[in-house]
Each structure stands twice: as structure tokens, then as C-alpha cells.
Amino acid sequence: MRLVKLAIASVNTTVGATTTNVDRALEFARGMALLDVTVGCFQEQLIGGYPPEDLVQWQSFVDAQTDALSRFAAETSELTPVFVLGLVVSHQAHRYNCAAVVHRGRVLGLVPKEKLPTYNVFYEARTFSRGIAFQHVVLADGTPLGDLLFEFDFGTLAVEVCEDAWSPDGPLRRRAYSGAELVVNVSASPYRLGAQGTRREMLCTRSADNQCVLAYANAVGAQDGLVFDGGGFVCQNGRLALEAVRFRAGFEAVVVDLDRTARLRAENTTWREDAQAFMRDGRKVHVVSAREPGPDRSRLRYPTPASRSFFLPASQTETQPSARAAYCEELLDALSLGVGDYFEKNGFKLIGIALSGGRDSLLALLVVRHYLERRYGPDAWRQKCGELVRAFYMPSRYSGEGPRRGASTICQTLGVPLNVSSIDEAFERELEAARSLLGPGESVTPLTEQNIQARLRGLRMWSWSNSTGGLFLQTGNMTEKAVGYTTIGGDLEGGLSVISNVPKTVVIYLLDYLLETRAFEGIDTILSYPAGPELAADQQGEAELMPYVVLDACFALHAGEKMSGEEIKHALVSLFPEHEEAYLQVCVERFLRMFSQSIYKWVQAPLGLHVGNLDLDRERALQLPVVTANEWSRRA
Numbered sequence: 043m044r045l046v047k048l049a050i051a052s053v054n055t056t057v058g059a060t061t062t063n064v065d066r067a068l069e070f071a072r073g074m075a076l077l078d079v080t081v082g083c084f085q086e087q088l089i090g091g092y093p094p095e096d097l098v099q100w101q102s103f104v105d106a107q108t109d110a111l112s113r114f115a116a117e118t119s120e121l122t123p124v125f126v127l128g129l130v131v132s133h134q135a136h137r138y139n140c141a142a143v144v145h146r147g148r149v150l151g152l153v154p155k156e157k158l159p160t161y162n163v164f165y166e167a168r169t170f171s172r173g174i175a176f177q178h179v180v181l182a183d184g185t186p187l188g189d190l191l192f193e194f195d196f197g198t199l200a201v202e203v204c205e206d207a208w209s210p211d212g213p214l215r216r217r218a219y220s221g222a223e224l225v226v227n228v229s230a231s232p233y234r235l236g237a238q239g240t241r242r243e244m245l246c247t248r249s250a251d252n253q254c255v256l257a258y259a260n261a262v263g264a265q266d267g268l269v270f271d272g273g274g275f276v277c278q279n280g281r282l283a284l285e286a287v288r289f290r291a292g293f294e295a296v297v298v299d300l301d302r303t304a305r306l307r308a309e310n311t312t313w314r315e316d317a318q319a320f321m322r323d324g325r326k327v328h329v330v331s332a333r334e335p336g337p338d339r340s341r342l343r344y345p346t347p348a349s350r351s352f353f354l355p356a357s358q359t360e361t362q363p364s365a366r367a368a369y370c371e372e373l374l375d376a377l378s379l380g381v382g383d384y385f386e387k388n389g390f391k392l393i394g395i396a397l398s399g400g401r402d403s404l405l406a407l408l409v410v411r412h413y414l415e416r417r418y419g420p421d422a423w424r425q426k427c428g429e430l431v432r433a434f435y436m437p438s439r440y441s442g443e444g445p446r447r448g449a450s451t452i453c454q455t456l457g458v459p460l461n462v463s464s465i466d467e468a469f470e471r472e473l474e475a476a477r478s479l480l481g482p483g484e485s486v487t488p489l490t491e492q493n494i495q496a497r498l499r500g501l502r503m504w505s506w507s508n509s510t511g512g513l514f515l516q517t518g519n520m521t522e523k524a525v526g527y528t529t530i531g532g533d534l535e536g537g538l539s540v541i542s543n544v545p546k547t548v549v550i551y552l553l554d555y556l557l558e559t560r561a562f563e564g565i566d567t568i569l570s571y572p573a574g575p576e577l578a579a580d581q582q583g584e585a586e587l588m589p590y591v592v593l594d595a596c597f598a599l600h601a602g603e604k605m606s607g608e609e610i611k612h613a614l615v616s617l618f619p620e621h622e623e624a625y626l627q628v629c630v631e632r633f634l635r636m637f638s639q640s641i642y643k644w645v646q647a648p649l650g651l652h653v654g655n656l657d658l659d660r661e662r663a664l665q666l667p668v669v670t671a672n673e674w675s676r677r678a
Contacts, residue, residue: 044197044301045297045339045343045344046197046300046339046342047077047079047080047081047295047339048079048080048081048257048276049074049123050083050284050293050294051070051082051083051085051292051293052286052290052291053066053067053084053085053291054262055085057090057092057094057095057097057265058091058097058103060089060106060109060110063089063091063110067084070292071118071121072121073293074123075122078337078338079123080123080124080342081123081124081199081226083126083226083257083274084125084259085127085228085230085259085261086155086261087128087129087139087230088127088129088228089110089111089128090106090107090130092265092270093164093165093166093265095169096168096169098169099137104130104131104137107130108129111142111144111149118144118147119147121146122336123337124143124144124145124192124194124199125145126141126142126143126228127141128141128203128228133187135171136171138154139155139203140153140155140187141155141226143199143201145332145336148334151185152185152186152187152188153189154173154187154203155170155172155173155203156172156174156206156212157212158172163268164205173188173189174188176325176327176328186328189213189327189328190329191329193330193332195332195335196337198222198223198224199226200213200327202214202228203228203229204227206227207227207244207248210248210251214248215251216327220327221327221329222327223255224257224303225255225256226257226259227258227259229260230260232268232269232652233376235369235376235653238271238273241275242275245275245277246275246277246280246282249277249278249279250279252313255283255300256276257275257276262288262291263291263383264379264384264651269376269377269380269652271289272287273285273287273288274294278298278302279306283298283345289379296345297343297344298345299344366555367555370555373548374409375412376653377409377412378410378412379413381413382413388513389511390511390513390537391511391512392432392510392511392512392513393410393430393431393512393513394433394503394506394507394510394512395407395431395433396435396436396503398445398449398517398575399435399445399447399568399571400445400573400575400576401553401573402519402541402549403449404452404564405540405541405544405549405553406515406541407431407456408553408565409540410431411423414430424457427457432459432461433449433458434502435449435460436465436499438466440495440577440579440581444567444568444571445576448568449568454564455562455563455564469494469495488578491578492529493529493577495577496529496531496532496533497529499532500531500533504535507537513537514537515540516533516534516536516539516542517536517540518542519541519545520657521546521590521594522583522587523643523644523647524597524601524637524658525587525593525636525640526639526640527583527636530643533575534643536648539647541651542651543652543657545594547594550573553568557569588632588633595614596629596630597633599613600633600634602656607631611627611630614626614630641667641670644659645668
């Protein structure tokens with residue numbers, strides 16, 4: 043047997059906090075050494091934080107990471123594990139996104155990322171250079187950089203960075219053919235709803251294709267609008283050996299037998315033939331040999347199955363959550379992590395929410411409560427709601443008694459202080475001021491009257507934020523943002539958008555789930571009234587727009603599937619046979635018109651949390667010109 047213990051770590055980092063980030067990694071590294079870990083795997087860009095974006099153009103930012111890596115090496119010189127961690131490295135005119143291998147106080151080598159994504163939320167090719175196959179240079183301090191393998195007394199190690207694993211023709215293949223048995227992938231892969239299963243399947247497939255042990259460590263925490271769910275995997279020759287817990291900083295470890303990997307390679311004729319074909323041209327990845335012996339592995343024990351049988355499945359000791367519960371709890375964890383890290387890392391003192399008595403602001407408040415429970419525990423969250431959260435209800439003549447009662451009840455239930463302050467007098471004054479600006483024959487429109495109310499509320503929230511150092515949360519959803527059913531300077535305002543990338547149908551789905559599972563008094567009151575902004579008499583969102591299920595379908599098909607108007611209508615006819623085709627045609631035309639005319643609003647909205655494959659944050663998932671017309675979308 044050739045047993046090795048692999049630890050997968052997730053560190054909650056902040057971009058630019060090179061000292062603090064390394065301090066947190068050192069704490070985990072010392073814990074790994076106490077547990078006889080052989081290889082400790084950290085995440086991509088551990089030292090400088092991810093994504094650094096254009097900060098890598100500052101040489102001092104890059105140099106600080108080199109200094110921090112040297113400190114990490116020095117402070118782990120008495121520890122026996124091998125450590126793999128990510129940082130930015132500069133060489134000549136290039137900036138590389140690298141994985142560093144550190145052992146007993148020495149940086150053994152630096153391996154650049156080769157696959158630089160420039161899709162969805164990624165822009166790495168803008169600032170980084172790609173690693174090159176068979177590259178091997180030596181930096182001024184004697185550290186090798188390039189396409190490298192690392193030879194230890196326990197086996198041969200390869201390292202790679204995040205996206206390198208997402209291509210079946212990535213560097214892992216040639217490194218495995220060159221002798222790598224164990225591959226560590228350092229990653230900072232942002233959270234996307236439903237992505238965990240894709241990651242697991244992909245990494246197990248890469249491990250099987252290359253007949254190797256593949257360890258994957260992912261970042262945890264939030265940076266700007268990106269949420270990183272952490273966790274990680276260890277896969278041995280296609281079989282999952284470890285799946286680490288997500289949404290939590292820490293590390294987990296598992297023992298694998300590298301002799302098993304060697305045996306399976308020997309048995310696999312296809313892999314052996316492919317490896318021989320690769321070696322025919324005589325090119326092999328450069329090998330760096332470790333000078334010092336690896337960790338003592340004598341105390342490691344063979345990894346036995348949980349059932350203590352190699353033929354029987356493990357007994358189910360825990361009830362698996364339903365698909366609904368898994369979906370909702372995962373999304374709540376992601377949103378609360380995004381809000382909490384943004385609040386804490388930016389040093390805000392309080393969290394402020396303007397409650398309308400409607401669904402969106404209710405969900406935003408419940409996300410904050412979820413964050414406080416995760417942060418402080420089930421016994422302290424209510425006290426923290428009273429200390430850290432402030433809610434504001436600013437009624438006008440159009441505010442209904444039901445939503446008012448719902449806002450008051452939920453705040454009492456959660457222990458959140460509620461300030462009630464009418465905007466009616468201010469509305470009258472501002473309405474008169476608006477009339478004074480108009481010329482002969484001009485009048486204040488009904489839409490302007492609605493917007494004045496929304497802007498008064500936004501103004502008051504900013505005044506509160508400025509006075510208290512509080513984080514003013516914007517509470518609008520993605521569906522209404524997509525069609526401009528929101529007010530610039532009003533309900534579109536805030537320091538962070540909590541659910542701006544959550545569709546309205548998902549908002550309602552989450553609230554139904556929270557009512558069922560948490561049963562907080564006040565949720566049922568708010569859900570019993572039709573959704574609407576209450577800026578005019580008897581105002582209802584679906585009456586002014588269209589059914590939210592139809593609207594969300596239009597948005598998903600157009601923005602996600604990139605369908606034209608005629609294609610959308612064709613799909614809607616199948617999706618909603620209860621509606622007449624002529625009505626659906628009207629819905630599609632209305633959606634396309636509102637969508638293209640609302641892009642100018644998106645670019646003025648606050649930063650939102652990226653939790654899906656599609657969002658409306660500029661420079662994230664969907665980038666569209668502000669000045670545009672939708673004539674092209676009318677084609678069949």
C-alpha cells in the first residue's frame with residue numbers, strides 16, 4: 043500500500059488582504075500537520091483573493107503576493123505536509139494565475155493556468171497570460187515556473203488551476219501520461235444554482251479518463267456580487283472518495299491508496315496505449331524532485347468502506363432532503379453568504395431594509411435572518427436581528443392595511459426594530475414642486491406620481507445609511523428589473539441588491555417553502571395579498587405586466603436561450619395551453635419592448651448577487667448594449 047492523506051481546504055478570503063488571507067491558510071496548514079495530512083490543497087488565488095480583476099496590473103499587488111508566499115513557506119518549514127495554493131506571479135511582461143507547490147519551507151515550483159475563461163462572469167484573458175505546454179523557465183530567485191510535475195517519496199504530483207479541469211483536453215492529460223498519479227486542482231469556482239452535480243460528475247470523469255487521483259479545492263465566501271460555495275472533491279480513478287461540506291470555511295481529509303491507482307492503470311489497456319502514443323514524440327513534462335522526505339505516513343490506515351463491506355452499500359443513517367428542500371436551502375445559503383460577507387468585509391455597522399409589506403422585501407429580510415442564524419447560531423440570531431437590523435415602513439395613501447400588518451408582524455416575530463414614517467406630506471410637497479417645473483400645457487403624469495413616492499423612500503434610506511454607516515439593501519427581483527418595473531432613484535436604489543438575480547416565481551417559491559418550514563408569523567399575512575407596488579390605487583403587478591410565470595418564461599427563453607419573439611411564442615403555446623395564442627403573442631411583444639427599453643436602468647442598479655447562469659449585472663453574465671432596438675427579434 044502507498045497511503046496518502048489529502049486535505050481539501052476552503053478559506054474565506056478578501057481581494058487584496060494578502061496578510062490576512064495567508065494567516066487564515068496558515069491556521070489550516072497547522073491543523074493539517076497535526077492530522078498527518080500528506081498533501082494540503084488550498085484554492086485558486088488564495089493569497090491575493092479572487093477575482094482580482096485589474097488589480098493585477100499593479101506590480102506592488104503582485105509583489106505582495108510573492109512576499110506572502112515566502113512567508114507561508116517560512117512559517118510551514120517545520121510542517122511535513124506538501125501544500126498547494128494559488129497566487130498571481132509575474133514574469134517579464136506576463137501575469138500568470140499560478141498554483142504553487144510548497145514543502146518544508148521551499149517553493150518547489152509554480153504552474154500557470156492554461157485555460158483562461160472569458161465567458162459568463164470571467165475576464166481572465168484580459169489580464170493574465172496563458173501557461174504553455176512543456177513550458178519551463180527559472181525565475182530570478184531560482185524557482186521553476188511552467189508545465190511541471192513534482193516527485194516525492196510517496197508519488198508524483200501534478201497541479202492545475204480551476205478551468206484547466208473543465209476541458210477534456212486540458213493539461214491534466216499530458217501530465218498524467220508523463221507520470222502524475224495525484225493531481226491537485228486549485229479552484230475559485232463561483233456558485234451557480236445546480237452546479238454542484240455538474241462539478242462532481244465532471245471531476246469524476248476527468249479522474250476516470252486519466253486514471254488518476256484528482257483533488258479539487260474550491261474557494262468559499264463572497265467577493266462583490268460573486269458567491270463561492272467552497273467544498274471540494276477527491277476522486278480516485280473515477281470513484282468519489284470525498285465530497286467536502288459547502289458554504290463553510292475549513293478543511294476535510296481522506297486517505298487514498300496510490301498503489302490502487304497504479305494497479306488500475308496497469309489493468310487499463312486503453313489508457314496504457316494512449317500513454318504510449320503520447321510518449322512516442324519523446325516530449326514529457328519537466329519533473330521537479332523534492333529534496334526533503336515527505337510526511338510520515340506510518341500512522342495512516344487503509345480507507346475502509348463505511349459499511350465495512352466491499353460489496354454492500356453503506357447504510358442510510360440520515361434522511362436525504364427532498365429536491366425542493368435541497369434547492370431552497372442551497373439558494374438561501376448562497377444569498378445569505380453573499381449578504382453577510384458584503385456586510386462584514388466592507389465594515390458596515392447595520393443592515394437596513396425598506397419593507398413594503400410585499401414579497402420581495404420580505405424575502406430580503408428573511409435572507410438577512412438566515413445569515414444571522416448561520417453566523418451566530420440558532421440561539422442568538424433573534425438577538426442579533428435586534429442589534430444589527432433596522433426595518434422601515436414608509437406608507438402613503440395607497441398603502442393597504444394588510445401589507446402594513448404583515449410588515450409589522452414579521453418584524454415583531456424576528457425581533458427587528460421597525461420604524462414607521464409616512465411619506466404623504468413629503469409626497470404632496472414634492473408633487474407641487476414637480477408641477478412648478480412644468481411649462482404651459484404640461485402636467486405631472488400618473489407614472490411620475492408613482493415614481494415620486496418610490497424616490498422619497500429611496501432618499502430616506504440613503505439618509506439613514508449615511509447617518510449610521512448602515513448597509514441599505516435593495517430588494518427588487520430579477521423579473522421586474524428585466525422589464526423596468528422599477529424606479530431609478532427609488533426602489534432600484536441600495537448598496538447591495540439581495541435578490542436582483544432571483545426571478546419572481548422563485549421568490550414566491552422560496553417564501554412558500556419558508557412559510558412551511560419556518561412558519562414565522564407574518565409570512566402568511568403578506569402572501570395572502572396580491573403582489574403589487576402600492577404606488578396607485580388597487581395596483582397589482584400581474585395585472586400591469588402579465589402572469590409572472592409567463593413573464594419569467596419570456597425572460598428565460600429570450601435572455602437565456604437567446605430566442606427570437608416568434609420562437610418564444612411557439613414555446614409559450616406549449617408551456618401554457620390554458621392561454622390563447624393571441625394573448626401569448628401580446629405578452630411576448632410587450633416583454634420584448636419593455637426588456638430592450640429597460641437596459642439603461644440595469645446599468646444604474648446596485649451590485650447584485652450572482653446565483654445562477656443568468657443575471658442582469660453589467661459585466662457579469664449578460665452584457666447588452668444600452669442603446670438598442672428589438673426589430674431583429676421579430677423574425678421567425
